[in-house]
Amino acid sequence: MDLHNLNPSSLKSRFTTRFLRALTEINARKPIASSSSPREIFQRYRRIKDAADTSMAYSVRSRRTWSKATLWRLRTPSHRRRLASFGRRSSLNKTRTTTTASHRGAVVVQITSRGGGLGVQLEELRELVPGGEAMDLCNLLDETAHYIKCLTTQVQVMRTIANLYSLE
């Protein structure tokens, strides 16, 4: 596979290829009919979203904590995730506890004691960045930076695709 104009190993290209592949697969499985129920559409939406996140996490190749966490979240079914979270909880810092909800994006973090006014925001950030529960501030900021970069790439590519799709 050779993309001339793009750096072949860039994040964007990697994500693009993977995502497109996934997208075609989804569309092949269930082509969109004009009479799709909202439920079907919602299912598609979930699948596409998961595909996007997975492909992005794959593109990062588990070098990052957030990508690992994303992949783990998407792979393990929710009941196993809840069980695993108990084990994870004990290994976490004693100032924090986590409970994972079944929803993909909702990881509720309760921080019992954090000094300073940054506590609330740190907690929020940990919620947002996947896998950010058990990290100190320094690494968390690193992860956040990389996560932001990947998210922007993802948004760009998806927006382009969506626009192209909607042209028809």
Add this chain to the structure above:
Amino acid sequence: MEKDEAFMAEVLNRTASRQLTWNTEVLNCATEKLGNHFLNPNWDNSMDQSDPFESALSSMVSSPAASKVPVSGENVMMRELIGKLGNICNSGDASCYSTPLNSPPRFDLSMVNLLNHSTLVPFSADPGFAERATRFSCFSTGGDSGCFNGPLMDSFKLSCNQSINVNGSQNNKNSAMAGNSDSDKKNSGVSRSSSPENAESGVSKEESSVSQQIPSQNDAGTRKRKSIPRGKAKEIPSPAAADAKVASENDESNSKRSKREGAPSGNGNAKASNDGNQKQSKENSKPPEPPKDYIHVRARRGEATDSHSLAERVRREKISERMKFLQDLVPGCNKVTGKAVMLDEIINYVQSLQRQVEFLSMKLATVNPRMDVNMEALLSKDMFQSRGVLQHGIYPMDSSPAFPCGYHPQQGLLPLNNGIPNTTETQFSMKTQGFKLPSIDGFIDAHPQVGSMWEDDIQSIVQMGFGQNQPQSYQGSISTGQVKIEL
């Protein structure tokens, strides 16, 4: 003399009677311990003599214990007396505490002090105390338990003397004389022999001197007492020494240093146990080479050279560096200062990005996909975003794989043809139009395998087509799919 004695006795009685509750509890404990440890093992030899003393002692102790009225002023005085006694005991330093601690099963420092407290009170309260005190001393020396020999015994003697002097009466004199006569044979205590002299010379002087000495000595005693547990707590040798040294050496230390000393003392001890020597060397001499894999940090001028503060400084710098990097990433954060606001902005941005992803995936779910359009436009987008457009593979249209791709580029290019009167463009469009019909079927059949192949070919075609007109076709291809290029 009598008045003085009466006055002192009254004062002491008042203080004794108005003990604080904790004091009384302590006294109760003390009496118990006294009963268990002090009296029994040491005075077994001389039970006949100890019996009256013991009973008297218990009665004396219980009498102040009975009353539980808190006091303010007199208690201070009593505490001062006790403090002086404690100080006397402390003067023997470790040995003072070691001797009583050795023989009886469990004697804390507090217990010794309390014993002093407890013993002083009844001693001084009783006018006939001196007699018993002398007997007590005799017991100790005669019994030779080892507990009462040494500084503690001296303290008792002194306390006896003090109380004797304080009480200072004919009774004391008599008792002292009697005691002297008794003890001369057994005891070589100088203090005892001097006691009658003191008693004779002047009680008032003693009182005043005692009262004066006590406040200053009490502080020293308390200070000393406090320092001992602290010293024991910090008995971890080198790191604690390092900390103390650093603390003493820091002339230009910040005010934060004291806090940091207190707060991470536990951490510091734990940490220091690992790398105490190395950090110690770093602190004390400020060498430029910390050992092995440590991050080289130099203490800045006017900053604390504590290992904790250095590590904290490194950490803080790392965090601020990362915050700056994030500031560049997040748009519109240049004016923002401060961690809290910055973090707010970051959080908002991440949330917005995530929401965008969700929205776009929803959009993708609803839109009917045409894979070819997808591929081509995507690649064109990629091409647009690349700065240098490569112009190789100019005419791959002749190859069959290009055919199916030609269809949609042609579609996309139609408005382009209208929009841009470019010869190359028209050429291209002409050529693609030529492949219009056969491409459709081939296109659909090739659908499942499109994938990566298309990207390459489409890309090459598109490249060729748009290559020369990079800046202009930019607009054109935007019109094709109304692609909004976000760069």
